[in-house]
Amino acid sequence: MKRLCTLLILASFPAFLAAQTPTVEYKLSMSRPWTHLFEVEVMFDRLPSAEKSLDLVLPVWRTGRYTVFDFAGGVVRFSAADGRGNLLPVTKMDKTSWRIATGGSASVTARYEVYADEFNLRTRGLNDEHGFVDGTAVFMYSPAYRQRPLTLTVVPYEGWHVTTGLDSVAGKRFVFTAPGYDHLADCPLEIGTQRDHSFLVAGTPHVLSISGPTNCIPDSLVALASRIVRMNADYWGSLPYKRYVFILHAMADPGGATEHVNSTVLDISSSRLRTPDPCQNLIGMFSHEFFHTWNVKQFRPKGMDPYDWTKENYYRELWLVEGGTSYLHGLLLARNGYTSPKGYIDGIHWQIEGDRQRPGNKEESIAECSFDAWVKYSRYLPQSYNFGAELYGRGAQVSMLLDLTIRNESENKASLDDLMRALSKRFPAGSGGYTLDDVEKIAVELGGDRLHAFFSRHVHGTVPLDWETVLAYAGLTVSPVEGSERTWLGVTTADQGEKTIVRQVVAGSPAYDAGVNNGDEILALNGYRVRTADLVSRVPEMKPGEKVTLSLFRDDELRTFEISLRKQEVPSYKVTKVEKPTALQKKIMESWLKVDWQQL
Numbered sequence: 001m002k003r004l005c006t007l008l009i010l011a012s013f014p015a016f017l018a019a020q021t022p023t024v025e026y027k028l029s030m031s032r033p034w035t036h037l038f039e040v041e042v043m044f045d046r047l048p049s050a051e052k053s054l055d056l057v058l059p060v061w062r063t064g065r066y067t068v069f070d071f072a073g074g075v076v077r078f079s080a081a082d083g084r085g086n087l088l089p090v091t092k093m094d095k096t097s098w099r100i101a102t103g104g105s106a107s108v109t110a111r112y113e114v115y116a117d118e119f120n121l122r123t124r125g126l127n128d129e130h131g132f133v134d135g136t137a138v139f140m141y142s143p144a145y146r147q148r149p150l151t152l153t154v155v156p157y158e159g160w161h162v163t164t165g166l167d168s169v170a171g172k173r174f175v176f177t178a179p180g181y182d183h184l185a186d187c188p189l190e191i192g193t194q195r196d197h198s199f200l201v202a203g204t205p206h207v208l209s210i211s212g213p214t215n216c217i218p219d220s221l222v223a224l225a226s227r228i229v230r231m232n233a234d235y236w237g238s239l240p241y242k243r244y245v246f247i248l249h250a251m252a253d254p255g256g257a258t259e260h261v262n263s264t265v266l267d268i269s270s271s272r273l274r275t276p277d278p279c280q281n282l283i284g285m286f287s288h289e290f291f292h293t294w295n296v297k298q299f300r301p302k303g304m305d306p307y308d309w310t311k312e313n314y315y316r317e318l319w320l321v322e323g324g325t326s327y328l329h330g331l332l333l334a335r336n337g338y339t340s341p342k343g344y345i346d347g348i349h350w351q352i353e354g355d356r357q358r359p360g361n362k363e364e365s366i367a368e369c370s371f372d373a374w375v376k377y378s379r380y381l382p383q384s385y386n387f388g389a390e391l392y393g394r395g396a397q398v399s400m401l402l403d404l405t406i407r408n409e410s411e412n413k414a415s416l417d418d419l420m421r422a423l424s425k426r427f428p429a430g431s432g433g434y435t436l437d438d439v440e441k442i443a444v445e446l447g448g449d450r451l452h453a454f455f456s457r458h459v460h461g462t463v464p465l466d467w468e469t470v471l472a473y474a475g476l477t478v479s480p481v482e483g484s485e486r487t488w489l490g491v492t493t494a495d496q497g498e499k500t501i502v503r504q505v506v507a508g509s510p511a512y513d514a515g516v517n518n519g520d521e522i523l524a525l526n527g528y529r530v531r532t533a534d535l536v537s538r539v540p541e542m543k544p545g546e547k548v549t550l551s552l553f554r555d556d557e558l559r560t561f562e563i564s565l566r567k568q569e570v571p572s573y574k575v576t577k578v579e580k581p582t583a584l585q586k587k588i589m590e591s592w593l594k595v596d597w598q599q600l
Contacts, residue, residue, distance in 0.1 A: 059309035067378035083107030120255035130192025135185035212250025259292030305433030318370035323395010414446035475585035484572035
């Protein structure tokens with residue numbers, strides 16, 4: 001009998017644990033979408049009686065965007081109640097967290113509404129046509145139960161449906177599950193009358209969801225997405241998800257694109273989607289965001305593994321996350337026939353010129369640029385061009401030269417491809433992430449001790465990139481285009497209605513030395529009215545040393561500057577292959593671009 005009792009106790013123990021394990025359920029409604037208000041409920045059950053309070057937090061940032069948002073500013077009508085419907089006291093603890101005095105209640109439901117009208121930021125939006133939710137901008141979480149499995153029930157507006165990367169519950173059309181809050185936060189929802197097109201790649205389900213006015217051929221976009229998926233599956237070796245969703249917004253004022261763990265959101269100009277086959281316009285965006293499915297979603301820097309939703313997450317590896325993705329997504333397109341290898345090589349001159357023309361590359365290292373992305377990248381700063389590196393562009397340039405350096409130092413036995421795959425294997429998401437030291441260590445493993453100097457000079461330091469030497473590793477020569485040094489003023493302007501506004505003044509340029517400022521309104525050059533097109537066409541035709549008079553308004557005061565023009569120091573370049581490559585140069589080129597040397 002004693003043994004039988006023991007067996008009965010053991011058999012009932014799992015049920016006892018389940019009864020005591022807290023559960024988390026979310027409910028999202030939108031009864032009047034024209035008000036831009038989402039209605040949210042977060043329900044906790046089986047809470048321990050010893051806990052007298054429950055904290056709820058709304059994140060201050062979303063993945064893929066390195067800036068702090070005011071998500072909590074859109075929260076209205078927050079309240080909380082126990083399982084019997086009795087209201088519970090709520091205290092606002094700081095700008096983005098609430099404390100509910102539960103009194104030991106086992107069941108607590110928090111209710112609030114969120115004003116959502118930010119479609120172009122890919123955070124939250126709701127109107128009479130559709131809704132969009134990035135979980136970080138709408139769903140609060142309890143730090144104590146952040147890792148608990150949860151369910152989400154969506155109550156769409158009349159006739160709408162839901163498209164998301166979340167797993168659905170069998171037999172329940174609008175009920176979804178997630179293993180924890182972070183997954184919920186990283187699976188956006190499109191809610192409306194979007195057109196969903198399903199397709200398979202390597203036996204894995206994918207969905208292309210199109211919202212907004214278009215007359216494009218969906219099959220063309222599906223074919224494009226399929227090729228991008230296959231290209232990356234071949235590169236990485238497998239697909240890391242059970243199902244993937246491409247959410248495509250056709251908008252009048254698009255804001256870009258954002259990667260997620262098993263989906264991506266792409267905002268595209270409606271005009272670009274009104275052509276029968278817009279794929280040529282979308283190749284780069286599809287390729288970049290999908291490459292992130294691995295680089296930052298499957299492995300990520302230590303500073304964001306795990307995410308801290310309450311503040312900035314600092315890391316010096318962001319140049320490899322974003323710039324490395326920019327470089328490698330373009331390289332994969334060249335390898336797979338989207339662009340010709342020769343066209344790819346011809347386009348490198350833009351990288352060289354952009355690098356050497358930007359004064360900020362001599363002022364700020366790419367590691368420092370990564371760390372400061374939270375305060376510099378996502379907003380326009382007039383001093384950025386002159387005193388800062390550019391995260392995506394400079395990151396891509398450093399990544400390209402790192403790739404070729406590893407190939408050369410390893411005698412073409414290794415590459416940046418191997419470095420990225422090593423990071424993926426050694427630092428999978430949830431393991432604590434990698435550091436810049438880890439990246440350098442792997443690079444040295446692949447290419448030898450001389451890679452230390454590369455990181456010291458070009459990642460931690462601001463030593464100018466040696467394009468001529470490194471491109472020669474692949475049998476390429478860099479030469480200035482004769483006569484390309486043009487007379488310049490050193491300003492970038494934009495026409496705004498009837499005004500021509502200075503948007504950028506390059507440090508060391510004639511305009512900079514004369515005292516022209518960002519924000520000045522240019523009126524005339526040598527007494528004649530000018531717009532942006534006039535400056536672009538007339539100034540290069542003038543001679544170095546020639547003095548010009550620039551008239552402008554600054555704070556409504558008429559100012560006149562005499563400026564002595566000079567030649568722009570950075571010429572145009574051309575990149576060509578050498579006539580007689582060494583065996584190593586030939587090997588590097590052919591493995592780099594996956595092309596036969598003779599085909600270039």
